[in-house]
Amino acid sequence: MSVELKQSVNLPTEKMLDQSAHWIMILPANVPKTLWLRVPYGETIRQFRERLHQPENNEALVQDLPNTMHTRLSHACVTMDISSFKLLGLARKLVDAHLRFKPKTLSIMVMGFDGEHTERLTEAVITAALAAVARLPEFKQKKDKAQPLKQIRVYGCSRGDGFARTFAANEGNTLARRLSMLPSNKLEPFHYRKEVEKLAKAKRWNYEFIGINELKKRKCGAFLAVSQGSATADAGIIHLRYRPAGKSRETLALVGKGICYDTGGNSLKPPRYMFGMHEDMLGSAVALGTFLALSELRVDFAMDCWLALAMNHIGPKAYKPNDVVTASDGTNIEVVNTDAEGRMVLADTLVMASKSRPRLIIDYATLTGSCVHALGTAYSGVFSNRNELLSLLIEAGSDSGERVWPFPLDEDFDEAIKSTIADVRQCALEAGPDHIQASRFLQRFVKNDTPWVHVDLSAMNNKGGLAHIPTDSTGFGVRFSLDLILDKDILAKVKQSE
């Protein structure tokens, strides 16, 4: 399903509002009298707002216009300094007012702002509309037969690129959400692999699958410790390559944790905490979604994407606490808790990803419960072996509306994961800042001191949705990454700091 976008710099007339059933309007806070005179149905809207006794700024209001079509209009008066997170949440409400009518066309008008603000506000509504109508997995006998949204019409603004980035980000987010919502019996590593292979063919990416036998040859003992619990040997690491036409600037490596189901293994999760663990592959889906969006935008740098796909099963062959396993770089790891499997599969994947010395590695993982305890589920945690990047990460989170907050990574955090029998413990035995200790553990496997950002996706699932995303599964990370890579130009910033 694709939604068509029509743009016009002109503002609509009252007659145009009469001819279409669904409109979204954004005006500035404290609308001046002169502007009300120019707003189609301005007097009707002004009176409606007055009857509500001074509704708040940045609040979505809904009314049906007094015309034969009873045109539904959702509107808001927005302050210039509204945060992106709040704006996206507002955009979701403005869109939501129309959804039960299953509109085929949605019209957006933004009036009374300068060009830059108009684009920002329009973009938020387009994003929210695309997120709302995304096709997501549903296994119900009774199917919804209503026609999906076909067209978005934008008035008051027209971008030469047709909001290409917004559409690409949405495609990446929808892919991440769709994959993470698929039940584990419909998305085992085998299915996942087939799906990525198909996508790679369609998008002309170079595709390689590093299966169990090859992983054994490469002595990836940390990854294999996790995958050995599966009856089917379908686990492995997918390596995708995107190369731009002509000479590329540098290489970005995206890495993702793809545990298609996490039972906890021998350190079995209790039912309450196991439910939902089909989403433990979201990190890989966000890496893939970001890779997809950037390749759709035909970026001028090279990209590698590494997806670590496995199940964390219980069974006679499953790895156990106190096992000592050797990762591909020779590090001997003392297993403490088999539920800390994410860092095990990522360890060998990071070694592989850093071998070719990319300019930057970003990895995504639904890694630790302690990150959720620290931040809740409306923020994700970020970590880096370059402190100078931390403010850039916060800024990208704030500007994109997918908010992140950094944690420290000082050496002394290693005390808690010291092992008497091996080089390192997989995790600490005692409760502590596991999200930081996990990152310290991962950092060992980032070779050649490659600049590295790790995203612990505590915002993977937020009850009632998050910002513009209406589903509990958020697909968090694609929009943040596009801002970080394209707007903040993190690849250039890393280069400067070298």
Ligand SMILES: [Zn+2]
């Ligand atoms: Zn786990």
